[in-house]
Amino acid sequence: MGRKKIVAGNWKMNMTPSEAVTLIDTLKPLVKNDDVDVVFCVPAIDIIPAIEAAKGSNIQIGAENMYFEEKGAYTGEISPNMLTDAGVKYVIIGHSERREYFAETDETVNKKVLKAFEHGLTPIICCGETLTQREQGITIDWIRQQIKIAFLNVTADQAKTAVIxxxxxxxxxxxxxxxxxxxxxxxxxxxxxxxxxxxxxxxEAIRIQYGGSVSAKSAPELFAQADIDGGLVGGASLKPDFGAIVNYNK
Ligand SMILES: O=C[C@H](O)COP(=O)(O)O
Known part of the structure; x- marks a missing residue:
């Protein structure tokens, strides 16, 4: 059996709780596609209203980040339990913006990945090279390093359910x-x-998304590639265009 596609929106630091509800109401009828798992990864404060707004639809709500400890004196952080208790199923881990602005490393990514699995959350594990790395011809080496560290101590059964x-x-x-x-x-x-x-x-089981300026125009060709199982979409996930991206095969 083939891998089911997964298209996730990453809202980043956009949308207030009330704007989140309005956007989900607008997108709900546009993102129906039985061939695709549809996930909206939203800011922490939007999670509860988003889950409420998405009820009865095929949209699943994800988080954009979480901490790797269970609880305690970690001001400003969100724990895995808080996410699962709210009804979250997916969590983005190690987005390049987290690595660049919030000092996340391959090691903290690995800790978060392990913690996500411990709590039954599906991690969407991000990797990617800079322009300099691409120009220096070290893209594949770099990505392999990111992947190998992210998956340290992750079991094969867990890895099968992960999204990269x-x-x-x-x-x-x-x-x-x-x-x-x-x-x-x-x-x-x-x-x-x-x-x-x-x-x-x-x-064969793990799902691998492409992300980076995905649009309604570029999605069909990208998602038709043998090893691309969908996309992680930033800017275009905040617009009706997202419906067309999810329906790339229609
Ligand atoms: O997580 C999503 C990516 O950072 C892509 O963002 P973008 O579609 O706005 O280029």
Whole structure:
């Protein structure tokens, strides 16, 4: 059986709680597609109203981040229990913006991934190279390192259910989409790396998204690639365009 596509929106630091409800009400009828898992990853304060607004639809609500401890004196952080108790199923881990502005490292990403699995949350694990790394020809080495550390001590059964988002940093929010060949090349290398860490069955089961300026125009070709199982969408997830991205195959 083939892998089901997964298209996730990453709202980043956009939408107040009331704006979140309005956006979900607008997008609800536009994002129906039985062939695709649809996830809206929203700011922490929007999670509860978003879950309420998404009731009765195919939209699942995810978080954009979480901490790797259970509870305690970590002012400003959100615990895995808080997410699951609210009804969250997915959590983005290690987005390049978290790595760049909030000092996240491959090691903290790994701790968060392990904690997410412990709580039954599906992590959307982000990786991606800078423009300099691409120009220096070290993209694949860099991504393999990110993946190997992110998956330390993760079991094959857990890895099978994970989602990896390949997001070249130079393509995020820039309007510069990686070519389908570039995106497919890296996603295929990620799958091969998972195969090396685990086995063929795990490599075949894990879902790998592309992210970086995905639009209604670029989605159909990107998502048709053998190793691209959907997308992690930033800017376009805040617009009706997101409906067209989810329905890339219609
Ligand atoms: O998580 C989403 C990515 O950072 C892509 O953002 P973008 O679609 O606005 O380029």
């Amino acid at each position: 988002a390949y997001e070249p940093i130079w393509a995020i929010g820039t309007g510069k989409v990686a070519t389908t060949e570039q995106a497919q090349e890296v996603c295929s290398a990620i799958r091969a790396c998972i195969g090396e860490i685990y086995d063929e069955a795990t490599a």
